[in-house]
Amino acid sequence: MTNIKNDSQSHHKTEKLRLASHVASLPKSGIRDFFELVRQMEEVISLGVGEPDFITPWTIRENAIYSLERGDTSYTSNLGLLSLRRAICRYVAENYSVRYEPETECIVTVGVSEALDLAIRAITNPGDEIIYHEPCYVSYAPEITMAFGVPVPVSTKAENAFAIDPADLEKAVTPKTKAILLNFPCNPTGAVLNMEQLKAVADIAVKHDLIVLADMIYAELSYDEEIMPAISSLPGMKERTIFLHGFSKAFAMTGFRIGYACGPADIIDTMMKIHQYTMLCAPITAQRAAEEALKSGGPDMEVMRREYMIRRNVIVRNFNEAGLPCLMPHGAFYAFPDIRPTGLSSMEFATLLLREKHVAVVPGTAFGKCGEGYVRACYATSMEGICEALKRIKAFVADLKK
Amino acid sequence: MDLEKEILRLLAEDGRLTAADIAERLNISAAAAARCVAKLESDGVIVGYRAMFDETLLPENAVKAIIEVKLKPERDGGFDRIAKKISKFSKVESVYLVSGGSDLVLEVKGEDLKDVAEFVAEKLSIIDGVVSTSTHFLLKKYKELGKMMQDDEYKERLSVTP
Structure with a gap:
């Protein structure tokens, strides 16, 4: 990391950096x-x-408006409305075959972006390496760096249809590797992983005792197979996976900024601490909209x-x-x-x-x-x-x- | 993929799509698309293609009404004979047998109010078996077949986002 002299008064004896x-x-x-x-x-x-x-969709907007009419303008629980967490856990169980406890294993965040940031910060000690695949969403490496982790990219290639190659992944693992960050279906390549490829990644995670951060934001937008499966549904993976998702893409709700994370209670609890001290809770109007999305936004x-x-x-x-x-x-x-x-x-x-x-x-x-x-x-x-x-x-x- | 279903779905949304357009959208060959459309046509599933428009923007002053009709059902055939008889009038655009307070619901189009009123008085209500009618003139159309008329919703988007 290079130290940048960004203080205009750098001629002072004790140099103080103005910016982090x-x-x-x-x-x-x-x-x-x-x-x-x-x-x-x-x-x-x-x-x-x-x-x-x-x-x-109007039914979702209408519920947000109704919640305002009713006077829903307060904070919610730090983890998010319990009714929404219950609906999320039910939805995740039905669509991804993994059961999470709404009371302890689920947190509602301001977009999946916040969920990912919380997850990375909750598990990263300074110097921990987190492997992610490129080309990828622009935030991954910076978020890891901001958590004092070390981002380790693995390239995906057109000849593998931009799926992650288990051999390349394994090569990137070192004793300092803490986690693997997956984003399939992938922005920007549109790649998905099939069950076999997911199993190969899961095997590596178990073998090297790694956490998997699964950014599933595009999962519903899978076109040729059923919905993209969750790696946490594989044996031995639930306890080491943080399942990250949100409402922006599938329900066309980018401006509502509602995401969530489901994972082991100790990790969710640690994420909650950061969320509690920085964000407090996701906006209640948007949480009400998200409830309606799960209730009747499917069609x-x-x-x-x-x-x-x-x-x-x-x-x-x-x-x-x-x-x-x-x-x-x-x-x-x-x-x-x-x-x-x-x-x-x-x-x-x-x-x-x-x-x-x-x-x-x-x-x-x-x-x-x-x-x-x-x-x-x-x-x-x-x-x-x-x-x-x-x-x-x-x-x-x-x-x-x- | 149920090809016929997918093609019907596309054509229901935009009847002007060519076989090549359909092929592109469903990632199939143009010949396969053309064959399937031809079959749907010859099977009578697709009965025609037409434009839909917002009549309120047109200068003509046509009047439309929804008319509820109560019938006395007949032995052998129930409502069918009378419903078919009513369907034959060119002013009658659609005819449905419905549940609830009335038996038939008609959509009727006339040149003006008087035209429709005369049709009801002189043609419809005098049919043997028609017990009563209730005419609702349409004043404004907001939505038809899933399409909003003069849709003023818009969405502001940044042109480049991650």
């Missing part, structure tokens, strides 16, 4: 720079988002899932027709085409495409070094938008060949 160096040295999210670029342009079709284009979610699947088929076929090889992603709502045939880097491709055709995609390098050669295109946007964007991308690639 482990935070100041973190890079800013690569997505931010790109966002600034997109913001300056008009009439852009954006495939750069990471959230549903659907508005939260609306299924309609959205089906629509994403149809759009996925269209976007993937068109990327391949454009000459940019693209695997069929089995989950989430991202296509991750290979742009190397153009001879451009990810950043060049995204910047040029934006400038010349006014279409925004995110350079693969925003998700880790091994994302070079790829871009992320989100298909949680209207079918018309997707068709027009892909028409422009086809023209863009054809122009490059001239």
Whole structure:
């Protein structure tokens, strides 16, 4: 870690750092720079988002409004409303075949992002290594660093359909390894793990006595198999897995900021301490909305899932027709085409495409070094938008060949 | 995948989709999509394709009414004979046998109020077996077949997010 002299009055005898160096040295999210670029342009079709284009189903919004009318404006228990935790544990048992105790093994958080942060902070001692797979969501490495842990990336590759290779995983394990962080279905690759691949990861976790952090935020958005299975449902895994999930993606509730964690009582209790002292509790209005989502949001979610699947088929076929090889992603709502045939880097491709055709995609390098050669295109946007964007991308690639 | 069901679902949402569009969406070949649509048509499952629109935005002043009709059921056939007879009028757009206080519910379209009123008085209520009618003129359409009219909901999204 490099110490940055960030104090303007550094000529003083005793040098005091104005900013926390482990935070100041973190890079800013690569997505931010790109966002600034997109913001300056008009009439852009954006495939750069990471959230549903659907508005939260009305029945969910209506329940949030009703809770306000009724006067639900107070704090809740630190762990979240017991009625919501009960509903969550029932939902997790029914869909993922793992039983958790609502009183002791479940905590409601401000988005799954907070749940992941709490989980990492609750288990990381300074210097502990946490293995995660790249390309991945932008927060993982910084969150580990902020908890004074050491992020250890393992690359996933197109030839494995971006699933984690157990051999690569095993190679990354050292005596200092504390945990493995999994995110399948994966942002940005859309990869999922099948039962066999999950078992291979579980075996490594048991063999080396590791905790598994399973970020399941996209689990309901699985298209070709049943819902993505939970690693905690495997024998010997419940006691070493923290199951992280939320309502943002499947129920189109990003702005409500409700996530949760289910796991062993000692870990949940430790997470609760951090949550208690920093956040207190998740907003009650959003918790009421989440209750309604579990109670009656299922059919609306299924309609959205089906629509994403149809759009996925269209976007993937068109990327391949454009000459940019693209695997069929089995989950989430991202296509991750290979742009190397153009001879451009990810950043060049995204910047040029934006400038010349006014279409925004995110350079693969925003998700880790091994994302070079790829871009992320989100298909949680209207079918018309997707068709027009892909028409422009086809023209863009054809122009490059001239 | 139940192909017929998936195709019907797509066409119910957008009847203008071509076989190529359907093929792309369901990740099948265009020939397979075309074959399946042709079969649905020849089997009489798909009975037609048409546009839906918000009549309130049109200059014409057509009037629509929902009419509840009470019938006296007949030996051999119940309500069927009378329901079919009523269905033959071109002003009658749909006919349903329903549970509850009335027996049939009709959707009737006329040129104006008087046109519909005359139809009820001179054609409908005089049919043998029609006991009574109750006419509800439609004043405004908010939603039809799952589509909101003049939907003003919108969502503000950042253009790039992680």
